[in-house]
Amino acid sequence: MKNTKPYNEFGDFLKEIFPYKVQKISINAGFTCPNRDGLKGFGGCTYCNNQTFSPEYCHTEKSVTVQLEEGIRFFSRKYPGMKYLAYFQAYTNTYDETEILIRKYEEALSYPGVEGIIIGTRPDCMPDTLLEYFARLSTHKFVMIEYGVESTLDKTLLHINRGHTYSESEETIRRTAGMGIYTGVHLILGLPGESREEILHHADILSALPITTLKLHQLQLIRNTRMAKEYTEHPDLFHLYTVDEYIELVIDFIERLNPSIVVERFVSQSPKELLIAPDWGLKNFEFTAKVNKRIAERNTWQGRLISTIS
Template sequence: MEESIRYNDFAGFLAKQFPFKVQKISVNAGFTCPNRDGTKGYGGCTYCNNQTFNPAYCHTDKSVAIQLEEGKTFFAHKYPQMKYLAYFQAYTNTYGEQEKLVRMYEEALQVKDVVGLVIGTRPDCMPDSLLDYLETLNRKTFLLVEYGIESTNNDTLKRINRGHTFECTADAIQRTAARGIRTGGHIILGLPRETSEMLLAQASQVSALPLTTLKLHQLQLIKGTRMAYEYEHSPEDFHLYTADEYIDLVIGYVERLRPDLVLERFVSQSPKELLIAPDWGLKNHEFSCRVRKRMRERDTWQGKYYTL
């Protein structure tokens, strides 16, 4: 089997959607989360420090349009003809007054060369009224709604202070996909007390969801988080994978995934000044190259062991 078809990569997916190169630009629209403001709880998810995914141009004291223009400047030197997707990434980007949400989405779409939206959110923050609007928007522009799944295990979700169940996740994803909206998911591999065997079994649960795209990330312990404190006091609850161990885990997971799922990424890179562990010293593309090489060596592919 050719390397190019061993798994469905996100670049290939975008190439089918657009006749030009596109790049996501992160936007911090100043939202919070229901498990930070007291609606569901306080303190947020135990692993979360939003500094880990806010680029330098991404500040809430700047408007959505200004953040996007500065992001365009950041990327334009490499690809002058690039088009962009506004990525509402930090915290929960469907959590707020709907009028304000719509205003921010529309502001992003008015920026020159922005050709669509990616909206990151939680499954317990998607009312039907907002889905009504997003369904209409989806007919006009590229739209991907990305839900933080993190785990399919309710005990794990409770431990990491997610504030919702997997049943809530499945419901939100099903309601979104039923509107014809591209729906993405985000999973963290290596959460406390989740074994490799549990994670490989999880792949079939994820495959059963009507997802278009999926992100896999390794667990990273970040300074200033409650999980870092837990690791310091109960390290036996954690298995921090080596790069080679994680590559094997990812391949085993991908082998069990639905063949048509688009895989956006396998790893996340937190700033070195915030990262406690694991520190593999690999960039995202370097890790993906290793996964592809190992898949060729093992003559395996996405969905090899997938069963309905």
């Protein structure tokens, strides 16, 4: 194994780009989603409750500037020399008129200490005109586009009311990376109806794409979602992983993952008051420590099996 670490870590990726410490500041810019307003569907994806990724400083009624100000004030106490990345996170952050979108991005980029932007969006919401803007911007600012792919199986995407196909994800990922833009992917492990082998096969498929970063999320059942109702009615469709089961799953997953892909995280953490299950009682860093311990015990690493899988 060439690398000194068992997987390609996001912190190391940032250190290669920035000569100083950087922190993401989450922003809710007040956008909606084509899977909620009727363009693609109503009600959104079955697992989605956007309250799960909104920090306290991140509220729609606050401007982008105010959210950045409050978020930076929180982090700058401990790290006065830190710089920041504005993370447009909630809902679909490329879903509006281009002029409105760019105005909000530029508002964030003009804030002192903000060195770039990260845009969370859907693969079916990236028009060429906006992608061209990001390509121009990326020549002098850090730009990453994160796409919610969630699964490479169309049967799953249909089941969870995602509103797009996997081929749309692949096409948009290639289009984005082809313009020199850092390209991230979100994937949920454990969606209803997917077998363990199907979950691991996501790694094989994504390994062939020009992906910069990957965020893995364990399936979480969140209050006031259609998936929570589905679980009550059809629990047989679900497998909710224990901590140890999920650790083995993610390690098996990264063994099959292209070692050039940066693994940004293994889990997501929903607010306890919204979470139904699984409730592991672990913070993200605690879970990552367990993964690292188990990787050492298994003497394995990212991409170990990639040459043995057809």
